Amino acid sequence: MDTDCIKIFAPATVANVACGFDVIGLAIDAPGDEIILRKTDTPGIVIKAIHGADLPLDPLLNVCGVAAQHFLKKLDQPDAGVEMEIFKNIAPGSGIGSSAASSAGAAVGLNELFGRPFDNKQLIRFAMEGERLASGAAHADNVAPAIMGGFTLVRSYQPLDITALHTPAALWVTVIHPQIEVKTSDARAILKQKVLMTDAIKQWGNVAALVAGLYQEDYGLISRSLEDVIVEPVRAILIPAFHELKIKCKEAGALGGGISGSGPSVFMLSRGEIIARQVRDVMNEVYAPLGVDYNIYVSPISTQGSRVIPM
Amino acid sequence: MDTDCIKIFAPATVANVACGFDVIGLAIDAPGDEIILRKTDTPGIVIKAIHGADLPLDPLLNVCGVAAQHFLKKLDQPDAGVEMEIFKNIAPGSGIGSSAASSAGAAVGLNELFGRPFDNKQLIRFAMEGERLASGAAHADNVAPAIMGGFTLVRSYQPLDITALHTPAALWVTVIHPQIEVKTSDARAILKQKVLMTDAIKQWGNVAALVAGLYQEDYGLISRSLEDVIVEPVRAILIPAFHELKIKCKEAGALGGGISGSGPSVFMLSRGEIIARQVRDVMNEVYAPLGVDYNIYVSPISTQGSRVIPM
Incomplete structure (x- = not known):
């Protein structure tokens, strides 16, 4: 070689x-x-x-x-x-x-x-x-x-x-990439410089629970903690049909997810490949009528x- | 029975x-x-x-x-x-x-x-x-x-x-209870209702690391993450000699610590009983000259x- x-x-x-x-x-x-x-x-x-x-x-x-x-x-x-x-x-x-x-x-x-x-x-x-x-x-x-x-x-x-x-082996990711432009600088600019203490506490309670959920391979806890009360409420407007997408993906069995990086991609975590593919189907259903080009990726966590x- | x-x-x-x-x-x-x-x-x-x-x-x-x-x-x-x-x-x-x-x-x-x-x-x-x-x-x-x-x-x-x-078996706690009154309502009242986003991010990075450190039994990570950039800077004034106490306890080998609850007690975590007792000695040194009555407890985590x- x-x-x-x-x-x-x-x-x-x-x-x-x-x-x-x-x-x-x-x-x-x-x-x-x-x-x-x-x-x-x-x-x-x-x-x-x-x-x-x-x-x-x-x-x-x-x-x-x-x-x-x-x-x-x-x-x-x-x-x-x-x-x-x-x-x-x-x-x-x-x-x-x-x-x-x-x-x-x-x-x-x-x-x-x-x-x-x-x-x-x-x-x-x-x-x-x-x-x-x-x-x-x-x-x-x-x-x-x-x-x-x-x-x-x-x-x-x-x-x-x-x-x-620690990364639980059964975690899969479904990512939809809507082909619109979201500039990182814009996504940064709309964030608030100060946040409510009550929201910050909620966020770090969720982060602590997410990490515990990963180590315990507790998919229920991972699901409950995949919640962003600080950034997502501000940035969601940048992503077409974000809320509908998220709700329907969770109905299809996704554990939860959110905006990937500063967007426009949206990720959803699922337990196992079958659900991750069902989540892809739902993403297709939500995005197909929108007239926005997009790609969807289904993948285990590497x-x-x-x-x-x-x- | x-x-x-x-x-x-x-x-x-x-x-x-x-x-x-x-x-x-x-x-x-x-x-x-x-x-x-x-x-x-x-x-x-x-x-x-x-x-x-x-x-x-x-x-x-x-x-x-x-x-x-x-x-x-x-x-x-x-x-x-x-x-x-x-x-x-x-x-x-x-x-x-x-x-x-x-x-x-x-x-x-x-x-x-x-x-x-x-x-x-x-x-x-x-x-x-x-x-x-x-x-x-x-x-x-x-x-x-x-x-x-x-x-x-x-x-x-x-x-x-x-x-x-998860609770690592080697973690010990040293707590000093200065016999002064800190009302929970007062300790709450001095907190800010809003916090800087940058501080909040630092805090949830630390919380995530603390939980990871507990599961990995990584005492170095636990030590580095035992940092409170939001509440402690505001409440430290309620506790006599807080900063000196904390610095000297860490010099004596404590992993880190902070205000217990809303005070006035201060806790320090250590790896093992020997260091936890050295931390007690340092607490005594700092508090003996202050003219404040106090109790110190040394204990494993239950x-x-x-x-x-x-x-």
């Missing part, structure tokens, strides 16, 4: 998992970006091609390039060079961690190419620089699950403190994160 | 466990109130004596009496009667669940006397009525651990949703809750 050339799969992710706004994310098994990385004799980074999206090849303007720069800077091997070919399967702006997948995939890919010099936490730091380029802020809530897999918790940025949470796959 | 007469031990509890304000509580092994309960031929409730505190014998004005009334009403045996003798070992107003212990002990005691007709959730409801009498609000954050033991989470009141969290003990 030519270990100087590898292919990486980097999963889509859901950030802002309901009550876990800004702190809890999860990785899904599909879709995901793919990146072919090749060691080169020429120092530096070349992005050879990008398939599936119109994104800059300039490494300074590309999230893979930026993550790779930070990797190579820390690696400190002046003659190290890498060439990347990127296959974008996650639509930019979809709210399921498109830039995070590419950033994470580049960081994990370089780590594999160069003999795994760095741990996950360091790889997350590199990938966060890709996020800084994409959104202006070095968020970790998508790159953490894109690298570690499963449910992740970002407790703190100063210092960076990230924990892999406990693996970004990884080498066969060429 | 005369099962018509039993003795109950009801543990002290810490509510508002740092970032878990209003939702996470824990039971300690000592001190605790004791209640002797006896079935009587005369229907109704008699409180025969109260030792250790000046509290009303009238069952309508006593938290044990109120919990017992609600128990008997639900039991619906018109000729049921009970007599109680209460030994208050937890000082009223100490902030370690004095009224909750008595309410919980009465509810659990009656349940034992009458053949365990009710589950923990129902017992918590009865005990919450005692809390309503004591503080004007039917809180569950002390009565839940006083009944269930260990760490508990009150996710919601409408409907009541309470979860027992995973048992209120229970029958030998007469």
